[in-house]
Amino acid sequence: MTILTRRNVLKAGAAAAALPLIGIPRAFAQEKLKVGFVLIGSPDDNGWNFGHDQGRKKMLDALGDKVETTVVTNVAEGPDSERVFRELAQQGHKLIYATSFGYGDYVHKVAKQFPDVKFEWATGNQTAPNLSTYNARFHEGRAVIGTIAGLMTKSNIGAYIGSFPVPEVRMGINAFAIAARKVNPQFTLKVVYVDSWFDPAKEADAARALIDQGVDIITQHTDGPAALQVAEERGIVGGFGQGADMSAFAPNAHLTAIIDNWGPHYIKSVQAVLDGTWVESSVWDGIASGEVEIGPFNKKIPAEVVAKAEEVKKAIADGSLHPFAGPLKDNTGTERVAAGDVIDDGEFWAVDWYVEGVQA
Known part of the structure; x- marks a missing residue:
């Protein structure tokens, strides 16, 4: 290398x-x-x-x-x-x-x-x-951890620290909030952007400010464990690792993690170049194929919460649950997805709104 x-x-x-x-x-x-x-x-x-x-x-x-x-x-x-x-x-x-x-x-x-x-x-x-x-399909993992957040919060206020307001980040925010509110309709989600993929100081400051506003469960779409470390220091319910298991940095606060498993894709695409079979394509895999994994659950999560999270994960994998199935309203009350409909793959990239319960 x-x-x-x-x-x-x-x-x-x-x-x-x-x-x-x-x-x-x-x-x-x-x-x-x-x-x-x-x-x-x-x-x-x-x-x-x-x-x-x-x-x-x-x-x-x-x-x-x-x-x-x-x-x-x-x-x-x-x-x-x-x-x-x-x-x-x-x-x-x-x-x-x-x-x-x-x-x-x-x-x-x-x-x-x-x-x-x-x-x-x-x-x-x-x-x-x-x-x-x-x-x-990170949003599939967000639906699993959003379920945990909605069931475990005590204040009914969660936080989401985003990097930039680009489609993939908004997808995760919306999937997290939808899942949390399915199991807890009182749940609200505060969103803060730090304008960086990796800025531990900004992430930590954002986490402290959000906790001061009553947040007791926190997640992020940034690259490091800074927010989790603040959650550990402040003793709130907890948070979630992003991209990898971050439990070593916050053994009490780290509830579980979305783990990115890029290995299968890299093996497949490199082999295609070696074989001379590589062609232009768009690959978007998720829980079903193992590219998005959910890490080990913290032992403090009640068994019934783990069971519900596993149920959501299984339903997404077998196709019986879609994270963006209607009816869905945005945070102004306007219906965006009708009952019986879903936001399909081609529509995701045009979503520039947030679902009910999101303060952003």
């Missing part, structure tokens, strides 16, 4: 450049496929970036003798990312993963310049002949 920050390079282990094959004619020495991963943060965030790096490692475990990977960390969603994508393509990487929504304009621009390189954009919403999108 090659891990790059903006100026530092480290080579290690199975993904480092192959040693010369003594005694084997050069024509028969097969080059490894070079695969690049561009991360907005670092794998040590124990959240979003950690999840993608774990997926990369699972892919190497399965295909490592055929693959060499390069990881570029702490790449901001801006012009600098364009430079990184271009440099990876120029260095011979034939498959490059852009793992954050804000990379979209830049990875599309570079993909046009390198038509023989395959690109994949995580949480993206537009493909190209050599650029696919892949995502996870």
Whole structure:
């Protein structure tokens, strides 16, 4: 593996450049496929970036003798990312993963310049002949943890710390609130955006302010455990890990976590490039396929609450429950989804409203 920050390079282990094959004619020495991963943060965030790096490692475990990977960390969603994508393509990487929504304009621009390189954009919403999108149905996991929140809150006030008001974040907020209010119609959800995917200081400050307003259960769509650590300090009911199990940071407050399992997708798409079968596509998997997992439940969660959460998880997996099934009203009282209808996959990306009970 090659891990790059903006100026530092480290080579290690199975993904480092192959040693010369003594005694084997050069024509028969097969080059490894070079695969690049561009991360907005670092794998040590124990959240979003950690999840993608774990997926990369699972892919190497399965295909490592055929693959060499390069990881570029702490790449901001801006012009600098364009430079990184271009440099990876120029260095011979034939498959490059852009793992954050804000990379979209830049990875599309570079993909046009390198038509023989395959690109994949995580949480993206537009493909190209050599650029696919892949995502996870995080909102399905939000329905499970929202059920727990609605049943365990004592104040009936929850909080959701968001990164940016983009579709994937709004999906999670709405799914969480819908599920919580199904089991507790008195539940309300306060939403605060911190304008960053990873800013522990802002996340912690937001958590403290929300708890001061009566919130006793908290979740987030940001990449680290800062909000959970505040929940632990303040002794509220608890909160939920995002992207990975964060219980080590808040053993009492951490109720469970949405765990991103990117390994199966990375194995499948890398193998497709190796086989010459890769084609432009949009992949959106969830609980049923195992890409979205629910972590271990904290022992303090009552058995009946665990049972209800498992029931919701099972129903989503078998298709008998849709997190956005109508009737649904927005937080102004306007009906948005009629009884018997659902928000389908194509409509999700246009949702710019919040459901009943959400204060945002």
